[in-house]
């Protein structure tokens with residue numbers, strides 16, 4: 431079977447021997463489409479941005495450097511070469527960039543144009559639309575001017591390839607796209623060394639930077655049971671392979687999860703959120719995975735599917751240590767259940783990173799306080815970046831539970847938290863910084879609850895695009 435996708439409106443079927451783990455970026459450039467640039471090869475700079483066009487007209491920017499050809503099967507992709515009209519006239523996005531004198535170095539501009547091409551259709555905050563495109567020369571002002579002048583996009587979506595086939599590539603490097611859980615589990619048994627691939631925003635670095643080419647890849651994107659978001663009165667069930675972009679849309683429309691949404695909005699960039707998944711964050715089990723502290727604080731559970739059926743584990747039992755989790759070799763993470771905070775509870779999620787956007791946490795802190803009047807009846811506090819794994823903080827929880835949420839209690843809980851953790855020294859922060867920061871984050875959470883207006887004003891001064899915080 432051939433990997434088949436639509437590229438700039440034309441159907442492309444790749445020769446059967448094409449390595450499915452080759453990145454879209456390498457393939458495009460080898461095919462002479464050199465408008466898509468390689469800057470970092472690790473998802474950071476956005477120079478390689480291309481756009482996935484969905485049948486419903488949605489446009490998602492993605493990093494071609496992290497996307498394997500196998501992941502493009504059945505999709506419609508647009509590159510910068512596919513923007514100009516047949517008469518050679520610039521696309522309205524290109525015209526807006528020209529008019530605003532926003533074309534700076536030729537290296538970043540194609541990626542920026544593609545992000546704006548997606549933004550013209552999807553809307554939202556233009557700063558956020560550009561968060562995954564780094565420019566180090568003159569800055570973003572003229573680019574933002576161009577974004578402000580974009581006409582609304584209303585072109586019809588391209589013809590969509592009928593996705594056919596579930597196995598690609600030469601025998602020594604197979605790429606599987608199973609459609610059902612049974613198929614995925616059977617492949618897991620048949621190919622015990624295969625890499626499980628969801629969005630590839632972690633694993634992609636092994637293809638792109640380290641040039642690894644495994645014997646088998648099982649891509650979970652099309653497994654129906656691992657997709658979809660099902661809301662209910664008790665909480666939401668999220669398919670482990672559902673991209674963050676869909677989860678963010680959902681959480682933004684559900685006030686109970688607005689703080690979680692605020693955090694997701696800072697997870698990577700639009701490019702990363704179009705592909706990355708909760709399953710990948712749990713699968714990596716990094717101590718600084720952004721989604722892990724809020725999942726721990728809310729008491730989320732993972733459903734693991736295996737040959738003998740499903741087993742259900744609390745996220746705190748799933749995480750075992752530094753990049754270690756309880757997944758067995760024959761299982762996949764199928765779904766994540768995120769409980770809804772009880773009425774009147776305070777749920778907050780904070781992240782400190784060296785850059786506001788497009789940067790994994792130095793520290794994450796999430797907190798759930800259930801209350802009866804002013805009294806805290808139950809406290810769940812979880813941290814990331816403060817030890818070998820994201821974890822709960824029972825010492826700090828004990829300080830808060832059973833009393834009112836006062837400044838003195840918040841300070842005492844912050845002290846208990848700082849004493850209990852054993853943070854690392856690394857490029858994201860020293861252990862000393864992390865101890866001080868985690869204490870201050872707890873205090874900040876207190877002020878955001880006690881005096882939300884004043885806290886919001888201070889945050890707006892400190893970081894103009896500060897994360898949203900929703901008190902009850």
Ligand SMILES: Cc1cc2nc3c(=O)[nH]c(=O)nc-3n(C[C@H](O)[C@H](O)[C@H](O)COP(=O)(O)OP(=O)(O)OC[C@H]3O[C@@H](n4cnc5c(N)ncnc54)[C@H](O)[C@@H]3O)c2cc1C
Nearest residue numbers: 473628629630631632633698707709710711713720763790
């Ligand atoms: C530029 C950049 C910025 C980033 N910023 C952030 C950030 O701000 N915050 C953050 O937390 N992360 C960040 N990341 C890391 C990454 O985006 C996240 O960890 C993401 O959740 C990974 O999901 P994925 O679907 O892409 O996982 P993949 O790369 O596909 O997989 C990651 C691991 O999880 C396993 N896995 C995936 N799905 C399953 C499943 N269903 N069952 C079993 N195992 C599975 C895979 O086998 C692999 O070991 C960033 C990455 C990049 C490149």
Ligand code: FES
Nearest residue numbers: 469470471476495
């Ligand atoms: S080359 Fe930098 S994000 Fe892809």
Ligand code: FES
Nearest residue numbers: 535538565566567
């Ligand atoms: S546009 Fe390339 S560095 Fe600014």
